[in-house]
Amino acid sequence: MSCLLLLLPTAAYRAKDFLDAAAALGAEVVVASERRQAFARVMGDRALRVNLRRPEAAAQAIVALAERTRLDAVVAVDDQGVLVAALAAERLGLAHNPSEAVAAARDKAAMRRAFAAAGLPQPEYRIAGPRADVALLAAEVGSPCVVKPVSLSASRGVIRADGPPAAAAAAARIREILREAGEDPGGPLLVECYLPGVEVAVEGLLRGGALEVLAVFDKPDPLEGPYFEETIYVTPSRLPAETLESITRLTAGAASALGLVEGPIHAELRIDGTRAWLLELAARSIGGLCSRSLRFGLGVSLEELILRHALGLGLDGLAREEAASGVMMLPIPRAGVLEEVRGQDEALAVPGVTGLEISIARGRPVRPLPEGDRYLGFLFARGETPDEVEEAVRTAHGRLEIVIGEPSDE
Ligand SMILES: Nc1ncnc2c1ncn2[C@@H]1O[C@H](COP(=O)(O)OP(=O)(O)OP(=O)(O)O)[C@@H](O)[C@H]1O
Ligand SMILES: [Mg+2]
Numbered sequence: 001m002s003c004l005l006l007l008l009p010t011a012a013y014r015a016k017d018f019l020d021a022a023a024a025l026g027a028e029v030v031v032a033s034e035r036r037q038a039f040a041r042v043m044g045d046r047a048l049r050v051n052l053r054r055p056e057a058a059a060q061a062i063v064a065l066a067e068r069t070r071l072d073a074v075v076a077v078d079d080q081g082v083l084v085a086a087l088a089a090e091r092l093g094l095a096h097n098p099s100e101a102v103a104a105a106r107d108k109a110a111m112r113r114a115f116a117a118a119g120l121p122q123p124e125y126r127i128a129g130p131r132a133d134v135a136l137l138a139a140e141v142g143s144p145c146v147v148k149p150v151s152l153s154a155s156r157g158v159i160r161a162d163g164p165p166a167a168a169a170a171a172a173r174i175r176e177i178l179r180e181a182g183e184d185p186g187g188p189l190l191v192e193c194y195l196p197g198v199e200v201a202v203e204g205l206l207r208g209g210a211l212e213v214l215a216v217f218d219k220p221d222p223l224e225g226p227y228f229e230e231t232i233y234v235t236p237s238r239l240p241a242e243t244l245e246s247i248t249r250l251t252a253g254a255a256s257a258l259g260l261v262e263g264p265i266h267a268e269l270r271i272d273g274t275r276a277w278l279l280e281l282a283a284r285s286i287g288g289l290c291s292r293s294l295r296f297g298l299g300v301s302l303e304e305l306i307l308r309h310a311l312g313l314g315l316d317g318l319a320r321e322e323a324a325s326g327v328m329m330l331p332i333p334r335a336g337v338l339e340e341v342r343g344q345d346e347a348l349a350v351p352g353v354t355g356l357e358i359s360i361a362r363g364r365p366v367r368p369l370p371e372g373d374r375y376l377g378f379l380f381a382r383g384e385t386p387d388e389v390e391e392a393v394r395t396a397h398g399r400l401e402i403v404i405g406e407p408s409d410e
Helices: 015-024 036-043 055-068 079-092 099-106 108-117 134-141 164-180 241-258 302-310 344-348 386-398
Strands: 003-008 028-033 047-049 073-076 125-128 145-149 159-161 189-193 198-207 210-218 232-235 263-272 275-282 324-329 336-342 353-358 377-383 401-405
Touching: 003 015, 003 079, 015 028, 015 302, 028 055, 047 055, 055 079, 073 079, 073 302, 079 099, 099 108, 099 241, 099 275, 108 125, 108 189, 108 241, 108 275, 125 134, 134 145, 134 164, 134 189, 145 164, 159 164, 164 189, 198 241, 198 302, 210 241, 232 386, 241 263, 241 275, 263 302, 324 386, 344 353, 344 386, 353 386, 377 386
Parallel strands: 003 028, 003 073, 028 047
Antiparallel strands: 125 189, 145 159, 145 189, 198 210, 198 263, 210 232, 232 324, 263 275, 324 377, 336 401, 353 377
């Protein structure tokens, strides 16, 4: 029986999907997470406590564990664990990404530098240190621009600014968000020119440096800011074949510019007319519960595909299914306390809708972007065409009533 170590941040949405995938493969699992008790109940002794903010020490703890228990793979379920996974796998002689590559993919400033060195098309950018004149940098990249932290994800702290004074105000707001996230509020920010056009997300798998595109998602709702709340993802993309070819080429170029060679990647690009531009590429798979919209071969999940690759098992016959599918990340209408989501049965009754998961408990606070750091929920649909899928999630969303109460004065 093979044994794999899963790096699970405590707040991971996908713990269950990865554990189910390991069970489907008959693999034994050791869970490494920040709070041992979080998984000790289900995992017993096969739980290891690590501090993901101290990657060297965390990797060392995994190596020490491997002296007692054979490990065939070390897999991070999301961004927070990818550096630890790379360091540990390197020391254990397992297939891995170079740790510098993973570190660059986690730092949007380092990523911009790597893309620039490789001559890849991306927005004009400046990096703002703690005392930088952000208004001046915004004037240099042109208006409108986007100001963002180099380290957060899920569009948290990403703000469009229509001019230098607005950019300076956005930077101050982002520094507050960084402080609240436990990051350095004086850390670097990225100021970059706003790329118009439509946006796609690419889900891919690197094997020995070669990129296999698993799915390209259209994001049919406009993402024009000032905050970038993602909603609908639909695959396959409806863009023309030539555009999709340049999207694949650019994504492969981005992975290689960073030096990534193994495992899942998630890239975002903008297409202005026929020209594709890179927003970013992460060394992880799609976030939230969005992967549940993907099925490979005869019903294999993305998590199982990732684990199969990590364990060196075959991936033959595991192309994405023929059907169109999609997911809608439910928009958060306003800040407050989630009282209730009404109309769930009615939403689920819409033809093509296959699932609905509300991921915030009743009575818990909700906050929209740019401060928000949690998904409200996910609606899933399948159909013969992407248009059908898009229509299904829109209709179902229209039947939901999200009741938000007044925020408490905590
Ligand atoms: N230069 C830009 N021009 C236009 N839109 C942008 C730009 N930068 C960011 N955005 C928008 O903001 C969204 C989030 O930005 P970005 O991907 O850089 O941050 P993120 O927090 O890593 O997001 P995620 O974790 O959702 O991938 C992008 O998907 C895009 O819609
Ligand atoms: Mg992004």
